[in-house]
Amino acid sequence: xxxxxxxxxxxxxxxxxxxxxxxxxxxxxxxxxxxxxxxxxxxxxxxxxxxxxxxxxxxxxxxxxxxxxxxxxxxxxxxxxxxxxxxxxxxxxxxxxxxxxxxxxxxxxxxxxxxxxxxxxxxxxxxxxxxxxxxxxxxxxxxxxxxxxxxxxxxxxxxxxxxxxxxxxxxxxxxxxxxxxxxxxxxxxxxxxxxxxxxxxxxxxxxxxxxxxxxxxxxxxxxxxxxxxxxxxxxxxxxxxxxxxxxxxxxxxxxx
Ligand code: ZN
Numbered sequence: 001x002x003x004x005x006x007x008x009x010x011x012x013x014x015x016x017x018x019x020x021x022x023x024x025x026x027x028x029x030x031x032x033x034x035x036x037x038x039x040x041x042x043x044x045x046x047x048x049x050x051x052x053x054x055x056x057x058x059x060x061x062x063x064x065x066x067x068x069x070x071x072x073x074x075x076x077x078x079x080x081x082x083x084x085x086x087x088x089x090x091x092x093x094x095x096x097x098x099x100x101x102x103x104x105x106x107x108x109x110x111x112x113x114x115x116x117x118x119x120x121x122x123x124x125x126x127x128x129x130x131x132x133x134x135x136x137x138x139x140x141x142x143x144x145x146x147x148x149x150x151x152x153x154x155x156x157x158x159x160x161x162x163x164x165x166x167x168x169x170x171x172x173x174x175x176x177x178x179x180x181x182x183x184x185x186x187x188x189x190x191x192x193x194x195x196x197x198x199x200x201x202x203x204x205x206x207x208x209x210x211x212x213x214x215x216x217x218x219x220x221x222x223x224x225x226x227x228x229x230x231x232x233x234x235x236x237x238x239x240x241x242x243x244x245x246x247x248x249x250x251x252x253x254x255x256x
Contacts, residue, residue, distance in 0.1 A: 025225055026227040027134065027228045027229070028050075028054055029096070029097040029190070029228065029230050030045040030059075030094075030096050030231045030233075031231075032095075032189060033251065034189045036094065037251065040237050041063055042092070042094050042237070043092055043093050043094035044234075046091065047075050047088065047091050047092070047093065050070075050096055050098055051070075051073065055071075056070050056100075056101035057069075057099060057134075057181075058097060058180070058181065059093050059096025060094065060096070061087075061092070062092045062093065063151045063152050065152075066078050066079040066085075066149060067148050069084075069199070069200050070179065071200060076204060077091075078200070078206070078207045078208045080150035082207075082208060083206055084205055084207055097191060099134045099225060101136055103136070103221035104222060104223055105125060107219075107220050114212065114215075115213045118137075119194075119195050122195065122222075129184055130184055131226045132182065132225040133223065134179075134225060135180035135197070136178075136221040136223075137177065137180070137218050137219070137221070138178075138221075139217050140175050140218065141171070141173075141174050141175070141218070142172070142215070143170070143212070143214040144174055144210070144212075144213050144214075145169070145170050145211045145213065146171075146198075147208050148166065149163065150162070150165075159254050160253050169208055173216075175201065176201040176202050178197045178199050178213070179200070181195075182194060183196075188247075189243065189247070190230065192251065196255060197209075198210060
C-alpha cells in the first residue's frame with residue numbers, strides 16, 4: 001500500500017514537472033526563416049494564439065508589415081515609420097519566435113560596448129553552443145541603430161530586395177530593451193543562426209530590428225532553452241516553397 005501511494009505521488013510530481021517545462025522552457029516558432037526568404041510573408045497564426053506560447057519574442061507581421069517585439073506579455077509592431085504600434089490579437093504573423101521568459105543567468109555590463117563586443121560578451125555567457133537562448137537586455141544605451149521593413153503587396157518581392165531600401169532609425173542616449181534569440185548553426189534554415197535582436201524604447205514608442213548599438217549600462221538576462229516547438233503553415237504557398245536552399249549569404253544581407 002505504501003509503495004502504491006508513493007508511486008502515485010511520483011506520477012503526480014512527474015506530470016507537474018513536465019507540465020511546467022512544457023509551458024516555460026520552450027521556444028515556440030511559427031514557420032521558418034527560409035520560408036520568409038522564399039517570400040512567404042503571410043501566415044495563419046494570430047497574436048492571440050502566439051501569446052499562449054510566450055510573453056517575449058520577435059518576428060514580423062503578415063505582408064511583412066514591420067518588425068515585431070514581444071516584451072512582458074505585450075506585443076508591439078514597429079512599422080516602417082519606426083513607431084511602435086499596439087498589436088491586435090486578430091493580427092497574424094508569417095514568422096515569429098516566442099517563449100515564456102525566465103532568466104537562468106543575469107549579468108551587468110557597466111562598460112560601453114558596441115554590438116560586436118556585446119555579442120562576444122554574450123558568447124562568454126553561453127554554457128554551450130548546442131541549445132537555444134532567449135535574451136532580455138535592458139538599460140541605457142548611448143546609441144542604437146535599427147531598421148524596419150515596409151508593408152508589401154503581392155506579388156511579393158524577395159526580402160533581400162526589400163531591405164535594400166529599408167528605413168533606418170538612430171537613437172542617442174536612450175533607455176530601452178533588446179529582446180533576442182540565439183540559435184545554433186545547425187538550425188540554419190529554421191531560424192537565424194547566432195544572435196538576432198529587436199529593440200524597443202523604455203516608453204514603448206519606437207524601436208526596430210537591431211543593426212548596431214553602443215551600450216551605456218545594461219543588465220543582461222539569458223533564458224537557456226532546450227525545447228523547441230515548430231508550427232508550420234498548412235497552405236499551398238508553404239507547401240510549394242523551396243525551403244532546403246543554402247541561404248547563408250542572403251541571410252547575412254537580410255538580418256545583419
Ligand atoms: Zn529581425
